[in-house]
Amino acid sequence: MLDVFGNLSAFWEIMSLLPSAKLALADGTVYSGTAFGATGEVFGEVCFNTSMTGYQEILTDPSYCGQIVAMTYPLIGNYGVNTEDVESRGLSIRGFIVRELCRQPSNFRSTDTLDSYLRKANVVGIEGIDTRSLVRRLRIRGAMTGVLSSTDLDDASLINKAQSSPSIVGQDLVAEVTPAKPFNWSEGLSDLGASGTSLVSTDTPERHVVAIDYGMKWNILRHLKAINCRVTVVPATTTAAEVLALKPDGVFLSNGPGDPRPLKYAIDTIRDLLGNVPIFGICLGHQLLGMACGAEIYKLKFGHRGANQPVLNQDTGRVEITSQNHGFAIASETLPKVLEVTHLNLNDRTIEGLRHREFPAFCVQYHPEASAGPHDSGYLFETFHQMMTKA
Template identity: 60%
Template structure:
């Protein structure tokens, strides 16, 4: 349904499913899966043993693949899959980045909010500029729910463009692929670090780490799913998180001014950092819970509190 979409269009190249349900029976549904894929020109493949496919990927790591409705020759398709460029070294952000600036107004709806959470009307205290590298819309809804005024700008924006908007805080969004080729974003973030509080999610976490002097690497087994356990080092609590990434921050490369705040308990990789010298922090996972658990939604309030502290420090 249109109420739950997280972008202006889906950005996947293909969709594989064990069995395609031809009946849309949910009371909120506005069409079938097949209709949705057809509407957006996405190839879908049904009748695949997806459990077997997942077992293979979990054993050997991420693999190249190809879907075709015209070329059905096995050898030809294997050659095409092997010739595909893969993810490493590609700037996929430019394929999904928006072309225009958006002044975001929408808050959380009843289906995005926790059952015990009520919508509270708050004054738009702070102006947050969000750098969109492929941003999920529920992130903007969470920030708006806190009373922030949200301006979403293309991820290609320069630090001059951003600072001209006079933000109280800057948000670095999620996005696709390898962060290292996105040199323009890394440069922008490095220039913003001493100027304004920063909060990053997923790709934004990796870009903040790169801008702070760390390195990233491609995971053999990417983190996918809505049940990834993460340790909050400060509190000792375990958060069940939603994750979807194939790269991570390299711990051996971490400079002294970056502190590890969260760890993925499946493989002990870095799941969150904070800057010891600047008002900046980030996490590798998705706290906006769309879809996924709500364990980490406190991070949005943490960002709001960080802005408050910085504003208090400059006015005192």
């Protein structure tokens, strides 16, 4: 028994030597904790994700550009990080918040600790704060701007910075994460992946897909490869004429960060593509397709972020458990007659899927390619393949 208490005493002594960090919100609330990852100070929209697993996929998802993410699950880092679960070229997330960081991970796939991973990627983290209190505040008051710092620990100073930092509303964050030039994609799903489709990838692709990258997760590209497609990825600013010059059988509109309303260049491109080629959009791509058809966007109070969102497929009556990450949604009262609602969120009745009544085009707000799961909606990639075949 003395050994147990002795070890605990040594543990807390070590913890007391770790650097401090603070999180300040724009409403004047300050949380104190322990720093991990990189040293520094960042600002961004503070939001939360309810997933129990998949923290590496969340960290490498470009859709989190401009945001400081809190995990609601209390223990993060227990299976480490690896080279297979990466979703982009680098980390675009501004900061990371956890209740308890596991500093000694155990998993046969692990190649590094979460602490080391964030330090190398220059991402600031904080642990040891009451994440339940933080999430409750965000649910009641809505997502808000915050400052996370391990260098400035003065409450008044941090609150002032949080209140003067810009909101993500009205910013073009896609410009920070879209690739500089086109490239071809060749990687398929790993042995741990799940495509949700009966199609089998071969050495001779049946279809050519041009994927417009607004901040795309790589598992989307792996799924497109898995349905036997040759994939060309192009930057967000690519015009409709440039896309069509590549002679695609279909066009994919990717996920991405922030407010879709400043992305006039993307909306114009999609509007010009409609009717010329089959289109499939996910997340930000869903919002942009809706706007290209005349719908309007509004900001959700605290967004949908997690791997447990129930969605009703109105065609089949089936409820799908989905992975989601978005802070904006299509306003149902602005929906043009040319668009038909195919999926609804059962928590708040927001629009989760749309289909064009005249042209071969459809989209979903959630993530059917979710690497960490669930995989209920993987069939949508086969639906896209069938649409291209029919076209």
